[in-house]
Amino acid sequence: xxxxxxxxxxxxxxxxxxxxxxxxxxxxxxxxxxxxxxxxxxxxxxxxxxxxxxxxxxxxxxxxxxxxxxxxxxxxxxxxxxxxxxxxxxxxxxxxxxxxxxxxxxxxxxxxxxx
Amino acid sequence: xxxxxxxxxxxxxxxxxxxxxxxxxxxxxxxxxxxxxxxxxxxxxxxxxxxxxxxxxxxxxxxxxxxxxxxxxxxxxxxxxxxxxxxxxxxxxxxxxxxxxxxxxxxxxxxxxxx
Numbered sequence: 478x479x480x481x482x483x484x485x486x487x488x489x490x491x492x493x494x495x496x497x498x499x500x501x502x503x504x505x506x507x508x509x510x511x512x513x514x515x516x517x518x519x520x521x522x523x524x525x526x527x528x529x530x531x532x533x534x535x536x537x538x539x540x541x542x543x544x545x546x547x548x549x550x551x552x553x554x555x556x557x558x559x560x561x562x563x564x565x566x567x568x569x570x571x572x573x574x575x576x577x578x579x580x581x582x583x584x585x586x587x588x589x590x591x592x
Numbered sequence: 593x594x595x596x597x598x599x600x601x602x603x604x605x606x607x608x609x610x611x612x613x614x615x616x617x618x619x620x621x622x623x624x625x626x627x628x629x630x631x632x633x634x635x636x637x638x639x640x641x642x643x644x645x646x647x648x649x650x651x652x653x654x655x656x657x658x659x660x661x662x663x664x665x666x667x668x669x670x671x672x673x674x675x676x677x678x679x680x681x682x683x684x685x686x687x688x689x690x691x692x693x694x695x696x697x698x699x700x701x702x703x704x705x706x707x
Contacts, residue, residue: 481634
C-alpha cells in the first residue's frame with residue numbers, strides 16, 4: 478500500500494529565510510510525487526510534481542522539491558520565504574506498481590512565516 | 593478558462609438525512625475524483641469516475657455513491673448521514689490520458705456540517 482508521512486504538524490520560519498517542509502513516502506514501485514498548497518477555506522492548488530529525471534523539481538511560486546530515492550523523501554523547499562507562503566501544505570503519492578490513479582495524501586504541514 | 597466548480601459551498605444537514613454535492617470539471621478534463629477532508633486531516637480518496645463509471649473506490653461505505661454525466665460533471669451522494677460525515681468534500685478533475693503522471697485540479701470544496 479502507498480503512504481505518505483509529513484512528520485511536522487507545523488513549521489515556523491522568518492520571512493526571507495529558507496524553508497523546508499518534509500515528506501517521506503512508501504510505495505511498492507516507482508513513486509509519482511506531488512505537492513499541493515491549501516489556503517484557508519479553499520481547495521488544493523498544485524505546486525509541483527516528480528515523475529522521473531532530475532531529482533530537483535521546480536514548481537510554482539518559487540518552490541522546489543528534492544527527490545531522494547534512498548531516503549524515500551520528497552522535501553519541499555524555498556530559498557526565501559514570504560509571509561504570503563503561510564498555508565497548509567500536502568505531499569501526495571501515486572505508486573507506479575499498483576497503477577492506482579488515486580492520490581494518497583499526507584496529513585499536512587502548516588507553514589507559518591513570520592514578518 | 594473555468595476551473596473546477598462545486599456546489600453548494602456550504603450546507604447543514606441533520607443525522608439520517610441525505611445530501612447531494614455537485615461538481616463540474618475543468619474544461620477539457622474527463623475524469624472526476626472525490627475526496628473527503630476532515631478537519632485537521634489530509635484529503636481521503638472516496639472514488640473516481642471516468643466514462644460515466646466508477647473506476648476506483650477508497651475505503652468508504654456504500655452510503656457514499658456517485659454519478660458522472662455525459663458532460664463529465666459529477667455528483668456525490670451520501671445517505672443516512674452520520675455526525676462523522678461532517679467534512680470538506682473536494683472534487684478534483686484530471687485528464688485520463690495523462691495516466692499516473694497527471695496532477696489533479698481541485699475545486700474549492702463543499703463544506704458539509706451534520707448536526
